[in-house]
Amino acid sequence: MSPKKKTKKHRSLFSRVTIIFILIAAGCFALYVAYLDKVILRKFDGKRWTLPAVVYARPLELYAGLSLSPNQLIKELKLAGYRNEKQKLTPGGYSQTAETVHLVTRDFYFPEGLQRSMNISVTFSGNKIKNISRTDSGENVSIARLDPARIGSFHPKQHHEDRIVLTYAELPEQLIKTLLAVEDQNFYSHRGLSPKSIARALWANIRAGKTVQGGSTLTQQLVKNFFLSNQRTLRRKFNEAIMTLLLEAHYSKQEILTAYANEIFLGQDGARAVHGFGLASQFYFKRDLKDLSASQTALLVGMIKGPSYFDPRRHPKRAQSRRQLVLSIMRDRSIIDDNTLQQALASSLKESTMTTSGFNRFPAFLDLVRRQLRNDYREEDLTNDGMRILTTLDPHVQWQVEEHLGESLKNLRQSTGNKDLEGAVIVSSRESAEILAVAGGSRPLQASFNRALDASRQVGSLIKPALYLSALENKYTLATAVDDRSITLTNQGEKNWKPQNFDRKEHGRVALYQALAQSYNLATVRVGLDVGVKKIIQTVNKLGIDRAFPPYPSFLLGASSMSPIEVSQMYQTMATGGFYIPQRAINCVFASDNTLLNRFGLSVEQRFTPESMYLLNTALQHVVSEGTGKTLSRFIPASFKIAGKTGTSNDLRDSWFAGFSHDKLAVVWLGRDKNKPSGLTGASGALVAWAKIMRSLSLKPLQLTEPPGILWSYVNPVTLEKSNRFHPQSIKLPFLQGTSPNPINSEPRPPYNQLKKPIKSFLEKLRSLFN
Amino acid sequence: MNHSTYNSHLPLLQHFFFLFAIISLGLQGCTVYKDTHYPQTERNNQGAIDHLYKEAGQAIDRGKFNQAEILIERALRIEPDNAHLWHSMGIIKFNQQNYAQSVQFGLKSNSLAAGDHSLTPKNWKLIEKAYEKLGQFDKAREVHEKY
Incomplete structure (x- = not known):
């Protein structure tokens, strides 16, 4: 070959x-x-994005007669993201004149449906609302419900991305034009990659000697953010190019632009990453994207280059010069006219720096919400599906709780020398059992150990009302004589148990109500043993703590541990007059498309007779008027007739106070996480914090509804025999019919069917007029 | 609730009369259980309660019981010790065919209705009818004796 x-x-x-x-x-x-x-x-x-569930506070209802100061209203408005506007108000804006606050609410989906924006003027008289009217027509408004504040969101553990997803139609033209002018001038002509842009960027970078300009198109940036990591490798560049071309081949320019506008990272709000123009607009300016001015649009678009570097709150100078540059580009491309340019250049950055975020501001309450939701939803539902959760949180009550718990702890740490003294508070509405505020510790912003839910501590005398309620249901009256004398209990094979009073004294023969009011341990143990420990545990279960307790005699003095939230539920049933109403932190849950998924409405169950509850609650008022809670009158006038109970555990380890006014129930626990002595009794610690919190709220004096069949009698508190009003020491007590030693009113108030004949026939006549 | 004649500006005397007016209960089949008028009292928040109560009544008339429930719950947040509002919840639960809760809300209303000799018999009547629906006729008879 x-x-x-x-x-x-x-x-x-x-x-x-x-x-x-x-x-x-x-x-x-x-x-x-x-x-x-x-x-x-x-x-x-x-599903392009996983959307965290968004949590809202309760909506504030405004009506004439409501106790609310203008400052309180404005604080609530600010939390809900309202802006103070000087010119014409737009949704989410407010302004204030002498005694009137003008505001425009925003559209909001409530369980009944969409509530449209309202333009209203709220006039105050002192610290009360005098009148509400429509700002345009002057027409009177009976009740106005504000759109509630977003107070948090539930993110997956691995990342904390948050966004408000917008459609293309919701993107303002000015924003689109500015975005394209700054980031990708040839967006509509290229097919994903733009050699022209790359060459221009290359030339600019060579001239500057460093990287000053990127050549990436919007599509490339989207691919980078959406699908790829931040690594600068050749393989990633290769993938980016291919995927960019593919994305352009599959989807329209509009779809790509919309995805970009929703995906772009625009800053950090604590642990939450702010993505998309929709959320960024709310985060920086507290307004909808469509309402942004030219300078605000310029600021946001300018931030794309480096959201941290150009953060207007941390680096205002950098942010401002970047914004001015974008504004000049906007003028060059004729997006704005000269006049707008001059105004925009002159506007300050203040509007973006003044605002503070209310997001995840109340971690202890959010923790409770999350736990209550876990009964009905999976964790992924909460972090991925964009649900909206309306809660019962009252921000005003929450702020007061945080402030006064913090202040009380600061003082008590100094006076006791216990620097690690901690506390927990739960406030709820008395009749409807909605939880208004939760504090899990002295640092409200830290989502750490939530003592309100997780601290399981001995309740001490806080258990006694359950014991006395059992007694009142078992033939005891408030005046029944009980022995406060030493008692020793022997249990085979165990050490003798010899309880003592707090003052280490015996008080002899005392009335049942006195034993509760003064929290006498010896009398309590004797009554408890007579009624039976198992029966008292059943009462505790009926009050709402549905779990087993070992039936030891020490249970009678509160040796069992409970969490503040359990105690709160137990006292809730007392406060409602014997009706068990599950405490709720959630009102309702919506899907991301605003369909109602779940509503947690009122449900009631009568578990105790109104008569025995009336007697018990009257005795709890005596705790405050003359017993261990007497010091409360230093903070809240006696005329408020608060019903409550102090609790102190062994060696002063735990300090408790639980009590209610006509409208609110609150439980306070103070102690040390290491379960060491705190140096505080219920009265010297928790009661003080309770009183400071409650007096800062608009309370109503407690009026117990007297059920039919109650008789009042005078009793001599020393001899415990019948007495009369002329005896200086005599005390007036309520009794069940047939148990009174000396009834004042010879007959109880008759039920309807026992009304005397003439009255009854008069009522029948009246009725016949309308039948 | 007879809402067609509802008017918050009626003379005081007429309101007094309405306090005693009891509308016979049409409780058979799917007939809507109706309430009497909510009595007018001098309260700071009267306007707000009236408004919500009226809207709830209209919702009941349209058979929108869930909506009525939400409106009465809103009213209860403003005036939680108003026995008439709790009674309304009982009526709504009855119409939602949740008879067990209807009984409970009737009891709750009675626990707050001390001295209101107009409302108490209405609550007992509601409870009696709810017990009948639950098939607990002994309890219904027992309740019947109370009014």
């Missing part, structure tokens, strides 16, 4: 191998492209 032929043969073999290699490479490439294509389609056609 001639060398020529040999070479030819080699060449032909080489070309064949090359072709085969190219074909294999092309095949692999095609497979890889197909894979990337699948990745894109899966993500873009599926």
